[in-house]
Amino acid sequence: MAFDYAPAPESRAIVDIAPSYGLFIDGEFREAADGKVFKTLAPASEEVLAEVAQASAQDVDHAVKAARKAFETWSALPGAERAKYLFRIARIIQERSRELAVLESLDNGKPIRESRDFDLPLVAAHFFYYAGWADKLDHASFGANPRPLGVAGQVIPWNFPLLMLSWKIAPALATGNTVVLKPAETTPLSALFFADICRQAGLPKGVVNILTGDGTAGAALVAHPDVNKVAFTGSTEVGKAIARTVAGTDKKLTLELGGKAANIVFDDAPIDQAVEGVVNGIFFNQGHVCCAGSRLLVQESVADELLDALKRRMATLRVGDPLDKNTDVGAINSAEQLARITELADAGESEGAERWAPACDLPSSGYWFAPTLFTGVTQAHRIAREEVFGPVLSVLTFRTPAEAVEKANNTPYGLSAGIWTEKGSRSLWMASKLRAGIVWSNTFNKLDPTSPFGGYKESGYGREGGRHGLEAYLAPSSPKGEHA
Structure with missing residues (x-):
């Protein structure tokens, strides 16, 4: 006979969700250039959680320019200095883990047990892990003195919003790149809370930019000519469209797509x-x-x-x-x-x-x-x-x-x-x-976080996690085709 369980609800009071959120560009929240917004709902109740800005191509351009400007100073920092910011972000995530877990369950619909015991510990672990790599890139087997690529455009899905964010942003920052990230349209809130964590950690302006919106914003980000690296996790159909967009350019691309395990x-x-x-x-x-x-x-x-x-x-x-x-x-x-x-x-x-x-x-x-x-x-x-x-x-x-x-x-x-x-x-x-x-x-x-993750065939290419996850964000300093 199955046991009957009395409800054991986690309190919503720990999360303070604002009525509306703007785009996070160059260290500040701002309205979309055309003023457009959309609503994010709680899947368990269909209640409106917040109103969120809808990024346009103009907003994408502003964010990429902010990331490009920040890249000059961020990439010049010694790895040990970049690591300090990643360690700080990881500790703040741990300190705010209960708040973030409740937020993730509200916006995504997943059980609090999973967001609390699986998602959030792994989110912090990814930032801790890649903080440790930031000053050891010469020893990662990608050539002598590998250099960052520049601006990374990253598009993440709705199933693990914060975890997929950490998979993308942590290695990008550790290697000296700057980021423009677009979260999924149905789960934008935890990425916006992460923007606040970046400010709390004192991360320099423009190093991380968050653009909320639908697929048109993601497409504009992928197609932007000043983006050097594209990372996407999502459906195989969209992944194929991204590959077509990037084809013929010098952008690096990693795709983590569907599965049927x-x-x-x-x-x-x-x-x-x-x-x-x-x-x-x-x-x-x-x-x-x-x-x-x-x-x-x-x-x-x-x-x-x-x-x-x-x-x-x-x-x-x-x-x-x-x-x-x-x-x-x-x-x-x-x-x-x-x-x-x-x-x-x-x-x-x-x-x-x-x-x-x-x-x-x-x-x-x-x-x-x-x-x-x-x-x-x-x-x-x-x-x-x-x-x-x-x-x-x-x-x-x-x-x-x-x-x-x-x-x-x-x-x-x-x-x-x-x-x-x-x-x-x-x-x-x-x-x-x-x-x-x-x-x-x-x-x-x-x-x-120490183990690589990725697929074959229509599940995509490239690896995230582990030492392998650094490769997509680095270029060798030695002549093309040579490795020290």
Whole structure:
């Protein structure tokens, strides 16, 4: 029998959200040049949280010019001096972590447990980690005395707003670049709060600029002729458009795009541990994870046993208020994303897969989707081929390791994979065959700032995190083609 939980809400009072926010350019907040604004909503309740400025091409130009001007002095600072600012930012993030976690859950819809225990610790860790690299770039194996590129234009998604910000901004600043960042339209608030953290840390004006707005602002930033580096995390469709825009220029580009990861369970895997890994792989952050384990490949001989255990575990998941510390699955980020999830789930049923979801009382307001799994799925089903980006799991079976590899690799994506087995030799063999940027063994969704992250094929190119994450922001000082 499942335990009943009394509500344990986190207080909203710790976050002071202003009625309106401007663009953060050259160290100051200002209105958009044309005065346009939009509203950001709380996905769990559909209430308006704030009114936010909509950046235009003119605003993009102002921000890039501010970043270019700041680059002259910022890039000239010794690495140890830049590191001091990054360390200071990391400590302020830690000091304000409760406030930022509540804000992230309000604006994004994710459970406070995840924003508090996963997102915010990793955000601070990325700034701490890259602060440590700032004065050691000569030893990063990218040539003698590597130099920064200049102005980095960065566009981030709505699923991990602050975490994706840290992935982009921390290595850029550590290497001496300046930044113009555009957060997602549906989750702009934590980036604007980060702008305040930059001021609190005394970061020189123009080193970090934040432009809120829709896709037109991001497109203008990517296309700006004075941007030297473009970093994008988001959909494969938009990533392809960015690659076309950048083609023929000398801009460096990294793309971290969609995924359709396989979570592979062998017959010797500990079932209860594997079930926890499957649940974490697909229902963490409502499935709004590019590396989500959205395809479960289970060895045929244990499929029934694992599915029974998985359904029992899914029945205990608590869906509801993101600010309740007991909540496991929060709100879908937007009406548009809910419509996309619903359409693909309906397609799964119409194509003959069997749909199952636990009994679940969903709130009457906001955007919600119950944790769902599909059995009887083939590789031809849309739910097995297309990225759902929601709490929907497709279950397929296999008999041999070779068949598991074939099915796992039968996707245009190649971001991540998970392997569940007691045999280390099997894990290593599978990892060598899987076309995925990151492969987890007997775990899933474990991320660390010291480890590179990125994909193959339509999951993008380039790496973020670790020493590898520095490379995209550096150019060698030695003659072209030579490395010291």
